[in-house]
Amino acid sequence: DAKTTQPTSMDCAEGRAANLPCNHSTISGNEYVYWYRQIHSQGPQYIIHGLKNNETNEMASLIITEDRKSSTLILPHATLRDTAVYYCIVRSGNTPLVFGKGTRLSVIA
Amino acid sequence: DVKVTQSSRYLVKRTGEKVFLECVQDMDHENMFWYRQDPGLGLRLIYFSYDVKMKEKGDIPEGYSVSREKKERFSLILESASTNQTSMYLCASSLSASAPEAFFGQGTRLTVV
Numbered sequence: 001d002a003k004t005t006q007p008t009s010m011d012c013a014e015g016r017a018a019n020l021p022c023n024h025s026t027i028s029g030n031e032y033v034y035w036y037r038q039i040h041s042q043g044p045q046y047i048i049h050g051l052k053n054n055e056t057n058e059m060a061s062l063i064i065t066e067d068r069k070s071s072t073l074i075l076p077h078a079t080l081r082d083t084a085v086y087y088c089i090v091r092s093g094n095t096p097l098v099f100g101k102g103t104r105l106s107v108i109a
Numbered sequence: 110d111v112k113v114t115q116s117s118r119y120l121v122k123r124t125g126e127k128v129f130l131e132c133v134q135d136m137d138h139e140n141m142f143w144y145r146q147d148p149g150l151g152l153r154l155i156y157f158s159y160d161v162k163m164k165e166k167g168d169i170p171e172g173y174s175v176s177r178e179k180k181e182r183f184s185l186i187l188e189s190a191s192t193n194q195t196s197m198y199l200c201a202s203s204l205s206a207s208a209p210e211a212f213f214g215q216g217t218r219l220t221v222v
Binding site (some may be wrong): 032034041042043044045046083093094096097098099100101102 | 113141144151152153154167168199202206207209210211212213214215216221
């Protein structure tokens with residue numbers, strides 16, 4: 001059974017913020033939220049992860065709701081190169097990554 | 110930068126052949142993984158390894174085996190290739206079992222005819 005639910009696809013205008021939602025209502029206390037993306041013809045790439053606090057790095061920000069049942073990945077200024085499939089993954093510390101279908105983000109000029 | 114290298118980008122094999130897909134990582138990572146990716150099904154875990162000579166079944170191990178004789182190399186073996194094993198195969202590695210970041214290779218697109 002899928003642990004996360006994401007929209008199948010989204011569009012975003014170039015230069016605008018892309019906000020990608022993820023529902024994980026059955027998340028356990030020891031499970032982290034991870035985001036990866038896969039650009040066409042490449043392997044997946046790690047973006048960010050968090051437990052309960054909001055996180056930011058050079059690529060993106062991760063906002064996790066207080067009840068931890070959902071999160072949002074924010075790409076602050078989307079570019080054409082951000083067009084990819086984005087995967088939200090819930091994982092406890094020592095288990096392999098299990099990928100769902102992800103959200104296909106199209107950044108439009 | 111961590112590099113995960115898969116030996117072939119494209120491979121065409123005949124039904125019944127024994128196929129070896131090789132993956133090498135250069136950062137002394139403990140963990141290595143094999144996934145396959147198919148349209149509509151996403152990435153599915155085949156096998157993984159947390160240490161040399163150790164292996165664990167993933168979600169779809171049937172028809173596959175693996176070998177990890179050295180830390181840096183993780184091989185996926187199709188004992189008798191079948192057409193339903195035509196797929197994109199992706200190898201990944203991570204520093205440890207709890208490491209947050211996994212690094213993926215570019216993938217091998219295998220076609221079994």
